[in-house]
Amino acid sequence: DQQVKQNSPSLSVQEGRISILNCDYTNSMFDYFLWYKKYPAEGPTFLISISSIKDKNEDGRFTVFLNKSAKHLSLHIVPSQPGDSAVYFCAASQNTGNQFYFGTGTSLTVIP
Amino acid sequence: EAGVTQFPSHSVIEKGQTVTLRCDPISGHDNLYWYRRVMGKEIKFLLHFVKESKQDESGMPNNRFLAERTGGTYSTLKVQPAELEDSGVYFCASSQVWDGYEQFFGPGTRLTVL
Numbered sequence: 001d002q003q004v005k006q007n008s009p010s011l012s013v014q015e016g017r018i019s020i021l022n023c024d025y026t027n028s029m030f031d032y033f034l035w036y037k038k039y040p041a042e043g044p045t046f047l048i049s050i051s052s053i054k055d056k057n058e059d060g061r062f063t064v065f066l067n068k069s070a071k072h073l074s075l076h077i078v079p080s081q082p083g084d085s086a087v088y089f090c091a092a093s094q095n096t097g098n099q100f101y102f103g104t105g106t107s108l109t110v111i112p
Numbered sequence: 113e114a115g116v117t118q119f120p121s122h123s124v125i126e127k128g129q130t131v132t133l134r135c136d137p138i139s140g141h142d143n144l145y146w147y148r149r150v151m152g153k154e155i156k157f158l159l160h161f162v163k164e165s166k167q168d169e170s171g172m173p174n175n176r177f178l179a180e181r182t183g184g185t186y187s188t189l190k191v192q193p194a195e196l197e198d199s200g201v202y203f204c205a206s207s208q209v210w211d212g213y214e215q216f217f218g219p220g221t222r223l224t225v226l
Binding site for chain 1: 203214220
């Protein structure tokens with residue numbers, strides 16, 4: 001039933017190293033994918049997105065990769081910083097303005 | 113520019129009571145969404161307003177939930193009567209009609225039903 005899955009509930013990384021967060025989806029009709037970051041007691045905030053016509057999108061230290069054939073996307077953070085410690089949600093949608101389907105989140109801890 | 117605001121931030125009620133959550137979207141955002149996150153699970157879509165009209169309410173769990181957006185500005189989500197399984201964090205999000213991909217989320221209302 002869950003169309004977007006994040007199979008790693010948590011991840012710990014040393015400061016300065018690469019963080020890789022993974023996400024899988026089942027619905028081939030999804031055409032837009034996003035990553036949201038969430039701090040405790042706050043709402044999710046938009047981090048980076050990718051359209052299905054691309055396979056990579058970069059924004060500073062954050063890069064999202066999309067593998068449509070595998071229905072898989074990943075978020076790379078390089079270099080990781082302690083301030084990146086948060087819960088990261090992968091989300092997908094079909095058509096502009098439609099609902100987002102979220103994963104269960106991955107809690108990232110960056111160790112100083 | 114003010115972000116999405118939600119009230120209250122926390123609500124603790126007993127089973128069978130009624131609770132009303134409020135969301136004020138970013139000014140000028142025609143799209144308004146309600147989501148819910150039950151402890152440790154995914155953030156799940158409840159419904160979507162475009163201005164005052166319900167565009168999609170396929171995620172509403174049952175008829176104990178009633179959402180309104182009179183005048184196309186703020187929205188309320190009423191749960192009546194509340195059940196234990198309604199506990200969770202309720203998020204509201206908004207987006208502009210021509211840029212619906214990025215949704216801006218409020219801080220959420222944590223609802224606990226005892």
